[in-house]
Amino acid sequence: MGEQVKPEGGCLYVCSTPIGNLRDVSLRLLDVLREVDIILCEDTRQTRKLLSRYEIPGGDRLVSFHEHNEVVRAEWLAERLREGRRVALVSDAGTPLISDPGDSAVAAALEAGVPIVPVPGPSAFLAALMASGLPATPLVYLGFPPRSRSDFARFLAPYRRLPATLVMYEAPHRVANLLHWLVEELGDRPAVLAKEITKLHESFWRGTLQELERRLAAEGARGEYVVVIDNRGAQDDAGAHESEEARWAEAVREVERLMEEGYSHKEAVKRASEAHGVKRRELYNRTLGG
Template identity: 60%
Template sequence: MVVLESTVSPSACLYVCSTPIGNLSDVSLRLLEVLREVDLVLCEDTRQTRKLFSRFKIPADRLRSYHQHNERASQAWLREQFAAGRRIALVSDAGTPLVSDPGAVVVETAIAMEVPVVPIPGPSAVLAGLVGSGLTMTPFVYLGFPPRSQSERLLWLEPFRSAPATLVLYEAPHRLEATLAFLRDTLGDKPAVLAKELTKLHESFARGTLSALCERVAAEHPRGEYVVLIDNRLTAEDAERVREEETECAWQRALEEVRHAMEQGMSHKQAVAEASERFGVKRRELYNATLAQEQS
């Protein structure tokens, strides 16, 4: 990242603020203090943020709309605000900014101008879903919202298909059933959890395999945004199948190695000894299996 020559007032600061994801009682005292004291509050939707401000009697005259469609166009304006020493809070409609929400350009601009970036931690649907899921939390991989087209989804998921981790993603209700089916067909019928309405009155966690969750969603007509969590680690059956495949592959390669070595003039005994050591197969079994080659 290019660092711009700093002519910024030392009072300039960017606060990246986590806000409640449903239950306004999850607000932190530190967040309220920051929102009351900053000069500007950048928010995705001023109507959503006004609800929070109204609940805690914070004047809403410093709100400015800032979303994915205007963040690049606002960059010059942001530089002016930081240069003038403004203290700016960044919030999203719910949860932690930058986590599938706009805000990266604000942080990028602040860092380039050597303006302090101060996180105000708090609610996050990713973490709330993880701790309530019952799945192993470490490691986990957050994937955000899946792309809409099948070809883009395949490219999006490919780097993580073999990741031995809990995969976490968000999905809208009208795409949920198709996404679960895609995950099942691509990853296998792994253990999974659907978390919905987190921190709200009808918060729920549905647990089962991806196939079972597909059936449940088809019968329920889902509403609200979902956190989808998949345990992508190998099951005992998966691990055994992989071991069997690896053993068979090693055995076939050892047989081929013995044949090739003997064709090059190596003795049967020596060829077996070297191939057994190289591919980790039992020497006596390999010797017996390749005895016919010596006799031919």
């Protein structure tokens, strides 16, 4: 197979980097990192580690480009690309734009009218899926879920009845909540909890969501997690989940119970809306005068 012809003039290379094991690089990635004029980094310190491992000079080619500055950097980047600079976009680990910064860089390249060249490689959620033992298609990648219970319910609502494999990322201090919420929203589905992928303590816990929740409670959470859920039973047991009206009815009953316990209407609505994933204002209106 022939090698790809290199673009002339400015171009943006979107580069996947190792997610843990620094040996997970392609020869092409190393060539690109050696040859480009600018390397946009989520964290220049992390990128320097990779460059140092392969004796690639960094110097002033490394430019920070992360979620807090990527928008203001975009016009600067577009100008550099118009000038004919070759630019590599990398994240700390894995593939840019997959729960990592990069959208503004791609938009800047489109604005500048230069080629956008993918340099594929590692991705945590694909690596987790490969070893999970769960069906790979159809697949829905959901990234990091919201942190509040009510926001999570709304976030997951379009996928509750979808017969597909669902994949999410989560931090160690929130993964226990995520597993519990998934059980409440989806039922006790087959799932895999993957962590430290490609690293020394790589592990894949397999079981149901409740089994994983119990194991996590017993052994503790360490490292960044990928959660893979087989939701193919969604169509078979629709009766196991609340209908929207049943969800609302339970939320209304919860407000009534809390008010009987002495909570104000406002506080009861707040607690019940978060517990049942319903809109607070609508629940407030439904329970006025109750």
